Amino acid sequence: MTISRDTLHTLCPLHALLDRHGRIVQAGPTLIKLFDSPVQGERFLDLFEVYRPRAVTAMAGLLQTEGRKLHLRIRLGKRTSLKGVLFPAANGGALINLSFGIAVVDAVRDFSLTGNDFAITDLAIEMLYLVEAKSAAMDSSRRLNTRLQGARLAAEEQAFTDTLTGLKNRRALDHILERLKRTGSDFTVIHLDLDFFKQVNDTDGHAAGDRVLQCVARTMVELTRKDDTVARVGGDEFVIVLPNAMERERLQALCSQLIQRIEAPILHDGKACHVSASIGIARTMGKPVELETLSEQADIALYASKRAGRARFTFFDDTQKATLSQQTSAIAGE
Template sequence: MTALRLQSAALDRLMPMHLQLDRTGRLLHAGPTLRRLMHDVCFDGATLLDLFDVRGLQPVTSFDTLRGMTGSALHLRGRHPEGIKFRGLIVDMDEAAEGDEPLRGPATAAYVLNLSLGLNELSTLSDTSLTAADFPATDMVADMLYLIEANSAAMGEARRLIGRLQEAQTESERLALTDDLTGLGNRRTLDSVLRRYSVRARPFAVTHIDLDDFKLINDTHGHSAGDRVLRGVAKVLSEETRESDTVVRAGGDEFVLILDDITDPAVVERVAARIIARLSAAEVSGAPGITVSGSLGTTLSSFYTRPDGARMLRDADVALYASKAAGRARHVLWYEGLTHGLGDTSEEAAG
């Protein structure tokens, strides 16, 4: 029978994780998949035991020992990178089965060591660019890699879907707290922020703003003109407050400011004066013939032993109506006993 000579190219196709060794255990050739898996290892000129810890039934400390283990199952662990484990089978290319001529490998190779990965080692492939195409179709690793790739694709799609759902949820929550016309916070935002401030030790002020004769603007110039005014007012309020403050449209032509870390009434008076001046400017109305003004009422948490957001909002409302009763386009600071100009006390107005 004629000896079969297997070229390295054929072995690379059949066993892409094989090693070819000479009689001393020096590496002559490494399969392409093994090179890619151990890409940071220099195979050229190294010996098998330089690169791997080898065990059969017992540790292999010399290549002489390994020669006697041809045809037996081996367990190998790569030294570089540390930790990758292989199963292996080594064949003496000059050794023939009884009655056969020797199998011949590449001209100088005396041994061929074929390696495979155990199932527990498949996770190491996630850090490489190896795919099922790097393994022969007969290797179950190819099937497992296909499953891993399919699972990875499915998980990636699931993550993208979850991301889109989270974005949609965030946007939905934002819209639920946002006034469509002005882009400011809405009544839900106001209630949420007031509850938060009510349990904090940080001081704050509540300013209630109501536009003067806004219904007349709508009736005379139309609702589109009224909408332009509301957007202009929102712009002014946003520009005259800080990032830490909260500006909301409470409904209709009413706005509320929650001014963070405010204890000095003089600071609130200055902010109110700037707002009143800018509301009367042409930039707010957006059209000639439209006059805009606003009345403001404010209370500070420092006025109360135990500040309560709902109570403060009612008191700011009392101060607002007091400012309207005093002539409009004014600011009134709440104080105990203040009436809103209709004969009610603040206690009665709160009710």
């Protein structure tokens, strides 16, 4: 019985029909796709290396493998492995069927094969469905993981952000200070407290107070560097952390700008709200300092600014601590 060319293409899309010299006289459509070029007229053994059951170098040796499983690999390019079986054909030629022997996953990846490149009854079709299903599941999983990661980052950001001003909150500040402490590098802590903020809240209402806090926060962000941290740690209390050593003159200039900008009237519903800022500054100065101690030093310097008349800045020194206990209670209520 003679099998037509179209029938062979359908039943064995990955086949080669050889003449008695071992040249390909007919090739299945999938075989042609593997080489992306015509293969008719080429010697089969020039295209494929047969390495089991034994090395085969000529057509005579190839014919001796009749009915046995052949292990082959493509000689050039991606060196894809295949398995096949040989049957003698007319005039000393042979039919080699490779349709069930290609590594499906690798072939799909390397040669962009689809279900149309395999016989309808081939188990490779089922494997292709599994590969596609796995790919779709992995894509879905990646998208879900991306959304979950985004949600986690958003939740973390929300947990470290003051909702009114958009600044960092005390929890974020603690993390940043701990990280700076571990690095061992110098940094500066500026404690800023608004003067007369209570009067704004009492006279103009909490909406006006919120407007003032938002404007003050924007001012501090505008005057500080990208790597600096600005945090709201209380109702009208803010902390600025400046990593790396900063000269005293630069800190003075920064604090002067902060006070000047914050003293500018802030409009709310057509009415001007007036506040000022008192500032305390504490620096590590090349010495290991506990974070609690550094925070206390900035607080002491802040209250020194309050005692001196407000709307000013003060650098911490040890002489300030002696007089703090006598006046802290009265000043804190203002």
